[in-house]
Amino acid sequence: MKAILLIFCLFLIHLIGTSQVSIAPITYSDKPYENIYFDGSHEGIQPAIRYQNIKWYPKPSKDNFDLQLIAIEYARRKKSLLPVVDGFAHSDTRFNYRSAIGVSYESSYKNWTNKTLFTAGWATTNAPMNQTQTAFYRRTQPNEYLYTDLRTRFGYTPNKTTHISFGIDNQFFGEGYRSLIQGDQVAPNPFAMARIHFWKLEYGLLYQGFMENDTVNPWKFNTTHYLSFRASNRLSFAVFESVLFQPKDVSFKRGFEVEYLNPFLFFRPQEYSIGSTDNVFLAAQAAYRFQNKCVYAQVSIDEFDVTQIRNRTRWWANKYGIQLGIKGNSGKLMYRFEGNLVRPYTYSHVNNGQNNGHLGRPLAHALGANFVELLSVISFPIHRYIIKTFGTFCLKGYDENGLSYGGDVYQSYVLKPIDKEFNNTIGQGVTIRKMQLGSEISTWIKQLDGKIYCQFGLGLIWGDVPTKLQSNLVIGIRSGLFQERKLF
Numbered sequence: 001m002k003a004i005l006l007i008f009c010l011f012l013i014h015l016i017g018t019s020q021v022s023i024a025p026i027t028y029s030d031k032p033y034e035n036i037y038f039d040g041s042h043e044g045i046q047p048a049i050r051y052q053n054i055k056w057y058p059k060p061s062k063d064n065f066d067l068q069l070i071a072i073e074y075a076r077r078k079k080s081l082l083p084v085v086d087g088f089a090h091s092d093t094r095f096n097y098r099s100a101i102g103v104s105y106e107s108s109y110k111n112w113t114n115k116t117l118f119t120a121g122w123a124t125t126n127a128p129m130n131q132t133q134t135a136f137y138r139r140t141q142p143n144e145y146l147y148t149d150l151r152t153r154f155g156y157t158p159n160k161t162t163h164i165s166f167g168i169d170n171q172f173f174g175e176g177y178r179s180l181i182q183g184d185q186v187a188p189n190p191f192a193m194a195r196i197h198f199w200k201l202e203y204g205l206l207y208q209g210f211m212e213n214d215t216v217n218p219w220k221f222n223t224t225h226y227l228s229f230r231a232s233n234r235l236s237f238a239v240f241e242s243v244l245f246q247p248k249d250v251s252f253k254r255g256f257e258v259e260y261l262n263p264f265l266f267f268r269p270q271e272y273s274i275g276s277t278d279n280v281f282l283a284a285q286a287a288y289r290f291q292n293k294c295v296y297a298q299v300s301i302d303e304f305d306v307t308q309i310r311n312r313t314r315w316w317a318n319k320y321g322i323q324l325g326i327k328g329n330s331g332k333l334m335y336r337f338e339g340n341l342v343r344p345y346t347y348s349h350v351n352n353g354q355n356n357g358h359l360g361r362p363l364a365h366a367l368g369a370n371f372v373e374l375l376s377v378i379s380f381p382i383h384r385y386i387i388k389t390f391g392t393f394c395l396k397g398y399d400e401n402g403l404s405y406g407g408d409v410y411q412s413y414v415l416k417p418i419d420k421e422f423n424n425t426i427g428q429g430v431t432i433r434k435m436q437l438g439s440e441i442s443t444w445i446k447q448l449d450g451k452i453y454c455q456f457g458l459g460l461i462w463g464d465v466p467t468k469l470q471s472n473l474v475i476g477i478r479s480g481l482f483q484e485r486k487l488f
Contacts, residue, residue, distance in 0.1 A: 025231075036094055042228040042236065045195075046170075046184075046228070047172070054166070070161055079105075080104075080107075081105050081366050084119065085477065085478075086100045086476075087477055088126075090262075090472065091473050098122070101120065102361075103117075106118075106187060111156055111198070113154070114153070115297060116153075118149070118151075119149045120147070122147075124143045124144060124145070141416050149188070149281055151188045153335040154167050161196060162194075163195045165193045166179075167190070168190050170183075171206065173283075173285070174285055174296070175287050176323050178373075179298070179364055180283070182363050183362075183366065185361065187361075191208045191209075192206075193207070193208045200226065200231065204226045205225045206224040207261075208224075210244075210359075214357065214361065220244060220247070221245055221247065222242055222245075223261070232338040233289070238286075239282075240282065240283040240285075242280070242281040242283075243278050244281065244355075246353030253356060279356070281300070281302055281356065283299060288406070292329050293327070294326065296325050296327070297322075297324070300321040301320045302356075303317045303320065305317065308418050313422045313423075316420055317345070319344075319345050319369075320343055321342035323339070323340065324339050333377070333378065334378070335376070339374045340372070341371070342368075342369045342371045344425075346406070348409045356409060357410055367396055368409045371407070371426065371427070374398075375392040377390045384442055384444070386440075388441075389437075390436075390438055394434050394435040395431070395432075396432055397429035400429055405428050405430075406429070431463045432462075433463045434459070435460045436457055436460075439456060439457075441453065442454075452475075453474075453476055455475075456472070456473050456474075457471065
């Protein structure tokens with residue numbers, strides 16, 4: 001108890017002082033490659049906190065007033081309201097298109113900041129699994145969708161050591177193109193987060209609410225805490241612990257577990273103490289920067305038994321994922337090479353009220369589980385244009401005949417085949433291999449405060465399905481919404 005009171009007192013001391021801080025954009029087209037350089041922040045936690053120890057002075061704005069509806073700047077206060085547009089035409093096996101309009105609002109006053117994005121649009125197809133899902137969408141016709149999206153993030157930063165934020169938004173953990181902890185392809189969700197920075201450490205506490213299209217278990221909650229350590233200008237690593245629980249089921253209603261609000265306890269012992277079977281999740285990540293490169297890794301652990309791993313039994317409940325990657329630049333050329341693998345049944349649970357998902361999509365990697373993936377992205381500028389090329393290969397196992405082979409996080413592991421207690425391998429079930437190659441050319445249009453782009457790709461699918469060659473062409477315009485950072 002004395003230790004807890006001491007830590008709480010230190011937390012209150014951190015609230016003394018002033019410093020202007022803002023939050024990185026709610027949406028972004030690419031996780032910035034400049035993260036290969038060390039800037040003193042804990043970059044594996046996104047959106048990143050961006051410190052601005054400067055004052056706002058009255059001066060002519062350099063923004064484009066043709067599009068800016070409201071822009072007010074004066075001492076330590078800033079407000080802006082901007083229109084945003086999005087649209088594309090996409091052709092593969094059929095012709096699809098999407099269009100949307102919205103507004104983006106930003107404000108800062110003293111130690112408070114807010115970023116809000118509201119959009120509404122119409123499309124002929126729902127967003128694919130690897131792209132950011134909107135908050136609300138409704139199917140009006142077989143090939144027509146109406147959707148609205150709302151994201152807002154309030155931040156309060158009394159000084160350079162403490163930051164509190166809350167709102168409706170996504171989080172992203174890791175240095176990779178993908179995340180095995182929590183990605184940003186799911187719909188925005190309500191959250192509250194506190195981050196405390198001291199010495200070379202950062203402690204974070206995150207509360208989230210997730211939802212499913214289920215009348216029995218519509219809501220579920222997640223509590224995450226992490227400790228990030230910046231060992232040097234080159235090396236940093238972090239550890240995470242999360243618990244995902246449902247407030248009620250068919251026969252029992254317990255509400256929100258107040259025990260999980262305690263930021264100083266490990267969740268697994270607390271879970272046992274209250275007699276629950278909630279879903280506890282562990283993870284770790286590390287990054288090492290040298291010259292103009294960054295090598296990074298991430299490990300996620302759902303469940304495991306060291307004895308079973310040592311004996312190589314391939315037990316079904318040894319559920320984990322591994323990510324390894326490198327990113328960097330050579331002159332103006334920027335590159336990333338990454339590999340991800342996730343064992344069968346990882347992220348799944350007894351029911352949807354305890355699995356790692358939100359509104360029908362995995363919280364971590366878009367492929368869910370039971371897969372291995374290799375990807376590469378190369379980007380380079382030519383005059384006013386940015387050229388990106390990408391390639392990916394994945395091997396994934398899908399479920400069949402109502403049985404779970406561990407690929408769908410929304411399939412209960414209770415439904416696994418009788419003979420799958422052991423000898424579970426990645427790709428089991430209906431095995432499908434997919435390879436994609438593509439490129440994108442884009443240019444920034446200053447008058448629109450956005451970019452126009454063109455993408456072309458080829459894909460080959462084979463395995464336990466008929467071999468199929470696919471091609472697609474996308475032409476679009478994009479400003480402050482639907483900033484998909486996933487090329488594939």
